[in-house]
Amino acid sequence: xxxxxxxxxxxxxxxxxxxxxxxxxxxxxxxxxxxxxxxxxxxxxxxxxxxxxxxxxxxxxxxxxxxxxxxxxxxxxxxxxxxxxxxxxxxxxxxxxxxxxxxxxxxxxxxxxxxxxxxxxxxxxxxxxxxxxxxxxxxxxxxxxxxxxxxxxxxxxxxxxxxxxxxxxxxxxxxxxxxxxxx
Amino acid sequence: xxxxxxxxxxxxxxxxxxxxxxxxxxxxxxxxxxxxxxxxxxxxxxxxxxxxxxxxxxxxxxxxxxxxxxxxxxxxxxxxxxxxxxxxxxxxxxxxxxxxxxxxxxxxxxxxxxxxxxxxxxxxxxxxxxxxxxxxxxxxxxxxxxxxxxxxxxxxxxxxxxxxxxxxxxxxxxxxxxxxxxxxxxxxxxxxxxxxxxxxxxxxxxxxxxxxxxxxxxxxxxxxxxxxxxxxxxxxxxxxxxxxxxxxxxxxxxxxxxxxxxxxxxxxxxxxxxxxxxxxxxxxxxxxxxxxxxxxxxxxxxxxxxxxxxxxxxxxxxxxxxxxxx
Ligand code: SF4
Ligand code: SF4
Numbered sequence: 001x002x003x004x005x006x007x008x009x010x011x012x013x014x015x016x017x018x019x020x021x022x023x024x025x026x027x028x029x030x031x032x033x034x035x036x037x038x039x040x041x042x043x044x045x046x047x048x049x050x051x052x053x054x055x056x057x058x059x060x061x062x063x064x065x066x067x068x069x070x071x072x073x074x075x076x077x078x079x080x081x082x083x084x085x086x087x088x089x090x091x092x093x094x095x096x097x098x099x100x101x102x103x104x105x106x107x108x109x110x111x112x113x114x115x116x117x118x119x120x121x122x123x124x125x126x127x128x129x130x131x132x133x134x135x136x137x138x139x140x141x142x143x144x145x146x147x148x149x150x151x152x153x154x155x156x157x158x159x160x161x162x163x164x165x166x167x168x169x170x171x172x173x174x175x176x177x178x179x180x181x182x183x
Numbered sequence: 184x185x186x187x188x189x190x191x192x193x194x195x196x197x198x199x200x201x202x203x204x205x206x207x208x209x210x211x212x213x214x215x216x217x218x219x220x221x222x223x224x225x226x227x228x229x230x231x232x233x234x235x236x237x238x239x240x241x242x243x244x245x246x247x248x249x250x251x252x253x254x255x256x257x258x259x260x261x262x263x264x265x266x267x268x269x270x271x272x273x274x275x276x277x278x279x280x281x282x283x284x285x286x287x288x289x290x291x292x293x294x295x296x297x298x299x300x301x302x303x304x305x306x307x308x309x310x311x312x313x314x315x316x317x318x319x320x321x322x323x324x325x326x327x328x329x330x331x332x333x334x335x336x337x338x339x340x341x342x343x344x345x346x347x348x349x350x351x352x353x354x355x356x357x358x359x360x361x362x363x364x365x366x367x368x369x370x371x372x373x374x375x376x377x378x379x380x381x382x383x384x385x386x387x388x389x390x391x392x393x394x395x396x397x398x399x400x401x402x403x404x405x406x407x408x409x410x411x412x413x414x415x416x417x418x419x420x421x422x423x424x425x426x427x428x429x430x431x432x433x434x435x436x437x438x439x440x441x442x443x444x445x446x447x448x449x450x451x452x453x454x455x456x457x458x459x460x461x462x463x464x465x466x467x468x469x470x471x472x473x474x475x476x477x478x479x480x481x482x483x484x485x486x487x488x489x490x491x492x493x494x495x496x497x498x499x500x501x502x503x504x505x506x507x508x509x
Binding site for chain 2: 094116
């Protein structure tokens with residue numbers, strides 16, 4: 001077995017995003033997300049008036065933070081972080097107190113009514129562990145999303161972060177978000 | 184995806200937890216005060232001791248029922264996580280509730296205790312062993328309970344204050360604000376209960392004690408709220424934006440008119456109006472019953488509204504550029 005250290009992350013080239021929402025649909029289908037809930041979504045920031053109009057689309061989801069505040073506040077340890085950085089909820093230990101939802105600065109979690117527990121983006125860990133990429137990444141027609149391992153210098157993700165200017169959202173939360181948006 | 188995850192039940196729970204803490208504190212304090220070697224306020228001490236455990240017990244039950252999976256609540260105690268305020272708080276709250284019940288038991292009148300145990304079948308020997316008079320240990324029990332009552336009062340604030348994602352909460356003043364509000368609610372609830380108890384009419388020295396106590400707590404609370412507002416205004420953008428929720432935003436009226444005006448300043452004015460002449464001009468303290476009733480009820484309303492505003496407005500505050508009110 002490969003015991004090399006891993007740190008999964010996403011690079012997002014939001015200027016290429018055309019707001020087709022294919023990633024949103026793919027995620028819902030892949031993970032059985034209930035109607036009305038989302039694990040990822042697109043924000044539209046509109047500036048100016050027609051004809052001098054600009055709209056910026058930005059995909060959003062859980063940032064799989066380096067120091068996740070959701071994990072820190074969870075009273076049972078149901079919210080946890082894998083060694084490769086993926087933040088998950090172990091459903092059997094979740095009592096449904098929703099403290100993690102309140103504590104997530106990116107509002108990335110939702111309450112799953114049927115099970116009474118909290119759900120969130122898993123970075124499709126069930127696919128990633130098989131060597132595939134997350135469903136949203138695979139689906140995106142304009143190749144906005146790049147999935148990869150920060151510890152792997154040969155990855156496309158690594159190359160993009162080394163050569164392109166990028167930023168993370170609201171770094172002042174102190175969470176160390178791991179979604180890198182290209183400028 | 185911005186929405187309110189915590190609702191009215193959390194507000195009620197935080198209020199009732201604080202109320203119990205305040206009742207216990209005031210009752211324990213009354214138990215310690217003496218005049219000429221005689222207990223000065225034995226009736227206050229008893230009333231407070233008998234009332235203290237109930238609100239927190241009810242609040243905890245409500246909170247457990249509010250969980251997505253209420254029957255898993257035991258996991259709060261089997262998985263200890265010291266980094267999570269809720270994990271520490273669950274222990275604190277449980278221990279405090281137990282102490283408050285034991286303390287109430289120590290204050291049960293002799294005949295109540297006897298009739299209580301008379302209902303237990305005589306064959307339950309172990310239970311009958313508990314039929315002991317704890318009255319001599321009241322002071323020790325109160326002393327053990329003090330830190331826990333203060334802890335619970337602080338915890339209700341820390342639960343919110345420790346959430347770094349919500350700038351409205353994440354200041355070092357929320358814990359004290361909730362503590363003093365809790366202590367004030369406790370004193371007010373005691374005053375209300377004593378005034379409403381028609382069989383043993385409240386005496387003026389008792390009214391005076393509770394009003395004095397409440398004035399102290401309300402003043403302390405006020406001196407936390409003012410810096411909270413001023414400091415927030417002078418703070419970073421996220422905090423300033425969060426404060427907008429009560430300075431022009433949706434919670435402005437309920438904060439300024441109903442909480443600060445009706446729930447804090449009005450009862451403070453009534454209490455000062457009652458107490459000041461006897462302190463400053465050496466007049467007799469009358470202890471008007473209706474005024475005491477009005478002031479204590481308003482303090483309780485104010486205490487509830489403080490939790491309401493914080494729980495709701497706090498969840499709307501965010502670091503997100505578009506997050507607020509989205
Ligand atoms: S974005 Fe929110 S849910 Fe995701 S790891 Fe960070 S704090 Fe947790
Ligand atoms: S809702 Fe579940 S995962 Fe979230 S803090 Fe509570 S127990 Fe932890």
